[in-house]
Amino acid sequence: MSQSSTGTEPTGSVLWEELVTSALLGTDRRPPPAVVTEPGGDPSAALLDAAAVLTVRRRAGLRPVRPAERPEPAPADTRPALPGAAHRRLGQLLADRAAPSGGGRRGAAPDLTELLPQWLATANGHGYRAPAALLPALLDAARARADLRPQALAFAGGRGLWLARFNPEWKFALRGAAGGGVLLPDTTDAPAVERLWEEGLFAERVALLDAVRGQDPAGALALLSGTWATERAEDRLMFLDTLRTGLSPADEVFLERALADRSRNVRTTAAELLSALPRSAFAQRMAERAAACVRPGPARDTIAVEPPAECDAEMQRDGVVPAPPTGRGKRAWWLGQLVEAAPLGVWPRVLDRRTPKEIVALSVTDGWAEELHAAWCRAAVRQRDAEWSRALLGTPANPPEAGPGTSSLAERAKLLAALPEGERALWVADFVSAHGLSDAFQLLGVCAVPWAEPLGHAVVDALEIAREAGSYPWSFSGVMGLAERCLDPGEAARLDLLTGPPAESESASPGAGTYWSEAFHRLVSTLRLRAAMRDELAP
Template identity: 75%
Template sequence: MNRATSGGDTAIPEGTWEELVTTALLGTDRRAPAHVPPGRTAPAALLDAAAVATVRRRAGLRPGRAARRPERAPADPRPPLPAPAARRLTTLLADRSGGAGGGRRGSAPDLIELLPQWLAAANAHGYAAPPQSLPALLDAARGRTDLRPAALAFAGPRALWLARLNPDWRFALRAAPGGGAALPDTEDAEGVRRLWQEGLFAERAALLGALRARTPARGRELLASTWGTERAEDRLMFLDSLRTGLSDADEPFLEQALGDRSRNVRATAADLLSALPGSALAARMAVRATACVALDRTGDAPAIVVEAPLECDADMERDGVVATPPAGRGERSWWLGQLVESAPLGTWPRRLGGRTPEEIVALPVTDGWQGELHAAWCRAAVRQRDAAWSRALLGSPSAPEAGGPGAVSLAERAKLLAALEPGERAAWVAGFIATHGLSEAFQLLGVCAVPWAPPLGRAVVDALDIAREAGSYPWSFSGVMGLAERCLDPAEATRLETLLAVPDEPEDAAPGAGGYWAEAFQRLVTTLRLRAEMTRELVPPAGPREEGAQPPDAAG
């Protein structure tokens, strides 16, 4: 179309779209259109020209090539959610507040904070996500990386299908083994060999992980077949996958890796070997460590005497000892710590007079070496997941904060607690809270099993009640209160009802603190009841259940 008429046979002048836009932005008073037909005002002429240009642009478009129709979404064989649970999921996904952070939070539950535990419970039941909820679920997981594992497990195979269609959800492909690529059956020897030889790194890493999870020996043999030709960064990542299914059968391969030309690969191989108490490396480290630590009986009472290494020789470096210490650390103490943490903990009772771990950590250590020695034993206990040594280094929960047998930090105590059984772990933290209160307990609470065991739940509630009676604001305990909302057993709601009333405030209390505490406890009670309701909604309405069986807690 080259010409158009407006108001009779008057021609509307042509002009590029960019010229018309520029004239409109500047205004016709400052820049008149190039051609104004008689009888037309400049603004009207500009609009006529824009209309003609718009029709011309649309008429001149060439139809695009039809895109290939997407493949059908894969089926999800899992059972559907019960209707009440599906409605609950919609409500949780619609909440985007994420809580108010610090300060006053009101009495309404933070629904988005209940989504992780709801997903965990739904996955435990083996339900499939409702198709209509997948976009909102992927949007939520996009914004919160902590949600992704549970959200993607719940979303199932359709999450990857959607992620290939929407760039905003590509994180789902990155999180999937092999970037979402289909892996051959581990029994398909030819398919496994071809993918290992020709696949991308992510696909090969996923394949190796799948093999280590099912048949560790096959995974190790596959890695050994191409070890000499792999890049250093790939060797490091592949070697780390051997943590899955690690056993004494991996020792010969790991011993070979100790001679790798990459320092990071050598360090990883040494770390894996030190986790095998029966390995030759562990025995070598035990010989070196016991040469540095001995029992001194010459004084009035037995004591541990330490003589740190004088040098870091080539054999020590080959076994993973890092020669250069970090800034601010002495060389000899740095080397000593690495030797002790890599030695099997069973070495020390034999070396130190047949004493138990509790008796060993109670011995005095001469010349100020206690902190370094105990810290190394803590790292060894965590690495070897030794409950007896963890228990000894933790000491009594009622001991002074810095005066336990191991004299370890709260971060180290949290790691040591992970080696204990859940019941013992909860009892220790409950004892710690009863003695020290809540201000230092946040890290310790984070490693306790959910829902909290009754003694731990009671200890937390009692400590919160003590803080309330002290007249301070509840905002200093908002982190612990948030944990309590997610981790307390919902059965505690009835016991908490006595704390909902506004208490009489002492004279030295912060103004209005009692009302704020009542509001905080109201939110806690409401959240616990909501969690109990969520749990009930996830139970199949007509599913067979054994008499007396209880569904898993939604906070689990």
């Protein structure tokens, strides 16, 4: 095979295409390119020889490329290193996460996977840095479990974000980090803040606004006001949500402007924020509307309700949605929105200076009690009013379906969240003592961890009663899982007595004794493991 020394030789890709064409059409109809043939030689043999050579080149030959620039070094992490025992424990927790599940019954061994969130929270509380060698496993764990991400990313720090840039499977970390993983400027550096606000990506701008809001609420409001008119509707909604931090009367003028926004979601969020400012003009307008609908009744100790007859333009401007969901009456829907947005302080003035507890106990005419109480519950949650929450929760001993404010356990859990932690735990402890654990799962979930002593004792007592009664044990598995994560580790010694199999009565569920024994063994083992983890992380 000869190479022509004159003219322009075809490149590899062009030559290959010409050889393929000759092979398809035949060398008689389409001779191979002259560059691969010799005078008087066999065209077919020359074509095959050239194809063989070019195939080897295509498969094995790579053109040299410019080497990529080295990445910037990972940022320094000046937080203290983990103690050795805690370092080893983290490796065990992350390795257990990747272990295959055996399925079926859990047995008596602790579930290490469920302890990882608590371990991360404690480590972050002490301000430790993540070991560099465990960062990949930590990011893998956070990728698999969204609930781990806030704590895992805080623990991983800047080095974790630096590493996440090199693996597409970890891109969630960049989305979840402030500024999409990009360092934000110092919030006191006005030119840098202004430049990023004007030129940054959406995620960077949201993170920037949130950071500035935490340091300088007025400065954040000024940033947002300057570009509000040019922002997209979905962006305005996200930006508006940052005003929840440091919300104050200084935000009222801006939020009033947002009530006229062309996006319904923006209007609704602005109305919600304004309703949390009880002295705002918006709150007063809603109070007047709600008070016109809810008045003292004709008989003593009653409340009369007359819902709005229409949803006028002014109501709609203030965020009242005119069209009700399927199955709701229009007037009931409008009434609920007005009462929910009205400051709770209006009701003692309207209803003869009564306290919230006295108001909730009043009889409501014409079957409006459920609608009115539900709206008061939403208002108490939104305004985080502890006095109204107590009144609407009532006495823990009341049956769940006979609560003064609501029979919904989900709404009761939200009301409990407005109470101080200690009071919340006592209320739930009394509820468990009175009604057992069947209806307590959602209520237990809002109590601070570890559970206060009265609550822990109430839960253990209720579990012991269920065990001794031979109750169907698998219905308590959810509460058992909560107890493993939330009971004070100091309860382990007390629970040792319950690890043996109970005497099974004729009415006991088959296999209940073995299950209860395994469950209490696992609970005790988990509590002791949590105590060890806590000690290992102690500075």
